[in-house]
Amino acid sequence: MPDRSALEDLFRRHGFEDFKWFPPKDTVVAHWVRMKCLFGCPDYGKGAACPPNTPPVEDCARFFQEYRRGVIFRFEKKVDAPGDRHAWTREINARLTALEREAFLSGNVKAFLLPMDSCLICKECGGSRDKCKNPKMARPTPEAMAVDVFSTVLRAGYPIEVLSDYDKAMNRYAFLLID
Numbered sequence: 001m002p003d004r005s006a007l008e009d010l011f012r013r014h015g016f017e018d019f020k021w022f023p024p025k026d027t028v029v030a031h032w033v034r035m036k037c038l039f040g041c042p043d044y045g046k047g048a049a050c051p052p053n054t055p056p057v058e059d060c061a062r063f064f065q066e067y068r069r070g071v072i073f074r075f076e077k078k079v080d081a082p083g084d085r086h087a088w089t090r091e092i093n094a095r096l097t098a099l100e101r102e103a104f105l106s107g108n109v110k111a112f113l114l115p116m117d118s119c120l121i122c123k124e125c126g127g128s129r130d131k132c133k134n135p136k137m138a139r140p141t142p143e144a145m146a147v148d149v150f151s152t153v154l155r156a157g158y159p160i161e162v163l164s165d166y167d168k169a170m171n172r173y174a175f176l177l178i179d
């Protein structure tokens with residue numbers, strides 16, 4: 001099992017410099033996050049890696065209890081309009097997926113990525129797990145796993161706030177669960 005410094009070298013080799021270790025057992029999982037998916041998200045039911053295609057909230061909470069070490073990656077960016085972020089997040093999600101793969105191959109059999117944005121691998125999402133066109137690569141976001149990202153990253157010492165307009169840079173976060 002690689003030690004911390006070997007993993008940090010791996011993160012940097014993949015171009016990720018801004019990260020913090022955190023204990024996944026401290027991840028804040030909450031029903032209100034799932035309610036925001038059900039009521040308020042225009043894409044509810046359309047994503048094969050989003051609710052209702054992710055586990056029930058109780059199972060999500062149990063999932064995080066199975067990990068001892070994890071890493072939160074921070075990404076900061078200012079965009080002119082909400083949709084403008086997708087090209088950026090698609091590229092970073094692909095790099096994070098490659099990182100998860102290498103972490104796995106270096107001996108971390110439990111390595112599992114929660115990317116910083118919804119799966120955007122395909123132009124048209126299959127919409128359900130059995131119709132996912134790239135099941136090896138698709139991963140749920142932290143929010144899709146009912147993670148209260150605000151509370152969790154604040155607890156880890158990272159900044160985050162609700163943006164009232166797009167004049168400010170946004171902070172987005174991905175989680176890599178290690179072992």
Ligand code: SF4
Pocket residue numbers: 047048049119120121122123124125126127131132133134135137138
């Ligand atoms: S890989 Fe394609 S079909 Fe599967 S969740 Fe991602 S976008 Fe949807």
